[in-house]
Amino acid sequence: MLTAQKRKFALALMSGMSKKDAAIEAGYSEKSARSKGSQLAKDPEVIAFTERKKNEVIEVDDVPAYRKNVNTPADNVYTPTVNTSEERGDVGRYYEDPIEYLKAVMNGVEPDDMGRRDAAKAMLPYTHPKKGEGGKKDAKQAAAKAVASKFAGMAPPQLVVNNGKQ
Incomplete structure (x- = not known):
């Protein structure tokens, strides 16, 4: 990778x-x-x-539009303009979960923005831990809880007071 x-x-x-x-x-x-x-x-x-x-082919516009960023061979780094979400027209395209964003990029719903993709990858361990990442002590505690819940004793009866009536 x-x-x-x-x-x-x-x-x-x-x-x-x-x-x-x-x-x-x-x-x-x-x-x-x-x-x-x-x-x-x-x-x-x-x-x-x-x-x-x-081998990547870079397309260059002959006549650039007024105040529009143009991707030229001399400047191979694309920097998008920052607008509010209403100006861009992509309301609802913000993801709370980094996995959802990465799935959208994978399925072609979202354009592949390297910065956003790297940020989503960096955020994954904080929201979704890997399986088995806890360690030996955590695994032992989880196994002990699973066994203890199987053989747990019955709960004690609840005492109810009915104002002296039985």
Whole structure:
């Protein structure tokens, strides 16, 4: 899986930086940047990502509309304009659950925005823990609770007072 740091490294390397400078730009330590840059340049995921980006076709408008962001080869980073949801017309396209957003991206309902996708991935462990992530102690406690509920004794009878009447 291509991590955010590897993606930053690959993009910096494609922009013409040296391996060492690209590693520093990606957030690696300056002391280990030289060896890490050499290591990442040989990583199959980074190589595949750079090949995919090199083969990517960029469409350029001949006459740009007034005050509209245009994706040109010189500026390969798309930065959308920030408007309110009413101006964009996509009311109801905000997801409380990161899994719902990732499912929408997977099914093609939402456009694939790398920043939003990475934020949703980073938020997943806080809302949906992995199965078996608790550890040995938590597993033992859960097993003990399951066994205890099977063999639990009967609840004691409730005492009701009827104003001296029986």
